[in-house]
Amino acid sequence: xxxxxxxxxxxxxxxxxxxxxxxxxxxxxxxxxxxxxxxxxxxxxxxxxxxxxxxxxxxxxxxxxxxxxxxxxxxxxxxxxxxxxxxxxxxxxxxxxxxxxxxxxxxxxxxxxxxxxxxxxxxxxxxxxxxxxxxxxxxxxxxxxxxxxxxxxxxxxxxxxxxxxxxxxxxxxxxxxxxxxxxxxxxxxxxxxxxxxxxxxxxxxxxxxxxxxxxxxxxxxxxxxxxxxxxxxxxxxxxxxxxxxxxxxxxxxxxxxxxxxxxxxxxxxxxxxxxxxxxxxxxxxxxxxxxxxxxxxxxxxxxxxxxxxxxxxxxxxxxxxxxxxxxxxxxxxxxxxxxxxxxxxxxxxxxxxxxxxxxxxxxxxxxxxxxxxxxxxxxxxxxxxxxxxxxxxxxxxxxxxxxxxxxxxxxxxxxxxxxxxxxxxxxxxxxxxxxxxxxxxxxxxxxxxxxxxxxxxxxxxxxxxxxxxxxxxxxxxxxxxxxxxxxxx
Numbered sequence: 205x206x207x208x209x210x211x212x213x214x215x216x217x218x219x220x221x222x223x224x225x226x227x228x229x230x231x232x233x234x235x236x237x238x239x240x241x242x243x244x245x246x247x248x249x250x251x252x253x254x255x256x257x258x259x260x261x262x263x264x265x266x267x268x269x270x271x272x273x274x275x276x277x278x279x280x281x282x283x284x285x286x287x288x289x290x291x292x293x294x295x296x297x298x299x300x301x302x303x304x305x306x307x308x309x310x311x312x313x314x315x316x317x318x319x320x321x322x323x324x325x326x327x328x329x330x331x332x333x334x335x336x337x338x339x340x341x342x343x344x345x346x347x348x349x350x351x352x353x354x355x356x357x358x359x360x361x362x363x364x365x366x367x368x369x370x371x372x373x374x375x376x377x378x379x380x381x382x383x384x385x386x387x388x389x390x391x392x393x394x395x396x397x398x399x400x401x402x403x404x405x406x407x408x409x410x411x412x413x414x415x416x417x418x419x420x421x422x423x424x425x426x427x428x429x430x431x432x433x434x435x436x437x438x439x440x441x442x443x444x445x446x447x448x449x450x451x452x453x454x455x456x457x458x459x460x461x462x463x464x465x466x467x468x469x470x471x472x473x474x475x476x477x478x479x480x481x482x483x484x485x486x487x488x489x490x491x492x493x494x495x496x497x498x499x500x501x502x503x504x505x506x507x508x509x510x511x512x513x514x515x516x517x518x519x520x521x522x523x524x525x526x527x528x529x530x531x532x533x534x535x536x537x538x539x540x541x542x543x544x545x546x547x548x549x550x551x552x553x554x555x556x557x558x559x560x561x562x563x564x565x566x567x568x569x570x571x572x573x574x575x576x577x578x579x580x581x582x583x584x585x586x587x588x589x590x591x592x593x594x595x596x597x598x599x600x601x602x603x604x605x606x607x608x609x610x611x612x613x614x615x616x617x618x619x620x621x622x623x624x625x626x627x628x629x630x631x632x633x634x635x636x637x638x639x640x641x642x643x644x645x646x647x648x649x650x651x652x653x654x655x656x657x658x659x660x661x662x663x664x665x666x667x668x669x670x671x672x673x674x675x676x677x678x679x680x681x682x683x684x685x686x687x688x689x690x691x692x693x
Contacts, residue, residue: 215239225279232287242292245284250307251298253277274307282310297327300444319427321370328367328375334360341385348388363390366463371452380466394470403445403474414475414576415587417448422458447471465582472579476512486512486580493581497602502649506663506674512577513570513659567613570653571597574611596639607647608640614652614661623662626652627673631664 205224208231212219217234221227235243253273257266284294296314308314317323334342335357346356364380383393417439426440427450439460442448447470449463462468469490476486489512496504571587575598578585584601600607610630614622630650633639640646645668652662663674675682 211235223279224276225283228280229283229287232283232290236290242290244292245294247294247296249298250277250281250296251300255299277307278310281307285311285313288313299446316428319370319424321372324368324370324373325375327369329378329381330373330375331361331365334376334381338381338385345385345388359390360384363465366449366461367446368449368451368463371450371458374463377464377466392466392469392473394466395473403442403447403471414472414572414579416572417442417460418462420460421453422450422460424456424458427458465584468579469582472576475576476573476580490577490580490582493577494583494602497578497581497583497600497605497607500605500647500667502647502663502665502667502672503674506651506660506676509574509577510660510676513573567597567611567653570613571611574598574609574651591637591639591641593637594639596634596637599640605647606640606643606645607649608634608643609649609651610634610639611651611653613655615655623652623654623676624664624673626650627662627664631666631671 205219205227208224208227209219212231212234215235215238217231217238219227219231221230232243232245254270254277257270257273284291294314317326342353342356346353349356360376360381364376364384366374367377368374377394380393383396384390420439422439422443427443439448443450443460447462447467448460450458451461452458462471473486473490489508493505493508493512496502496508575585575587578598578600582602586599588595588597589599596608597611598607598609600609610633612626612630614626627650630652631648634648634650640648648666650664651660653659654661661676663676665672665674
């Protein structure tokens, strides 16, 4: 009502009505009558009332409150249809489509242009536009940062480009581009462009990994109508929230990817904040990790990774009860309880498997954690990258350096021998499979995670043909002095 009053005052008409919907309807008519012209109606962030409820920190999702809010919104937006003859055009934007069917169910004259290629570059900055309108800013910033214009443009594209509304045409985030040229340095402006409470709560509640939706397929109908906010798939939620974007496939479907490094870093930071008891240190650790990767300081890199893993609350290592497989197994067990369709022994096995999955975290869990740390640091970390003889655990590219990482679980790693065997097994696998052969001078890194310690307990790396073994004690890295002829640097 307050906003409607401001519009009414601007057009010198009186605002009156029994409720906001009625006042909105009368305002549309009165403005047309007073001006003699039909209005253009612009509504930004139509879904903000619902998102604000869902994103409230420390409060559970209130479905009844959401439904009550939708009823008010539905009554309000229905007036657009009722007063259509007084409007020339209505243009409505929002972050999500979750509320669309409930809010606009009676407004059937709207045309959804979200996936329309004719409008795909409408809400962003294309690369051509960047190179046309921002040339003076590019030149000045490149000079200030001491890099070539080509280097700067390439990094801008990697960091801020990649959003796509049709899976084909890509645009830069305009807020990030403008913020970059104002600050004249790279920063994660995505985190500043809106509240991240909703996505952080979602990542916490769903027990997701940061990379599980990379390359996942989504068909056209799902992209248009992802479902309700409390029932949509995780990939649908992340897509609608802007954290995943579309890439078209040859068969007319889409695949989901993080649009750029900025969003990938943001998701990784939010993901890690849900596990780390010291949220304030996450950003600082990410910056330090990036500096270590850039300089090739593997001792420092491992030390930061140890600190990040050490911050994970002990219950997060154990509680995998929300994993889809565990939920599915428990659901099956509940359904077959007391039913003779499944033998008691089979039911017992299923229960034990569910319990085992709930209590244990394996190699993939720690790989996902490491990947989130590396993404947060700004590295390009590719998990399970396929090569000609197998899949390497992590390929990490930072600047001019490429790291080939293999991860092994050292069961009962108390004592150096088990950690040493695990790191040696990882290095032997890298050598045997020829991982990193496509890179000119890759840094080979074998990490051992202790099952009991729930952290890195050993590291063996090879650079320029020389191997270095790190001795890890009490959560710190100690490089042992080399013995003559032992092959250690």
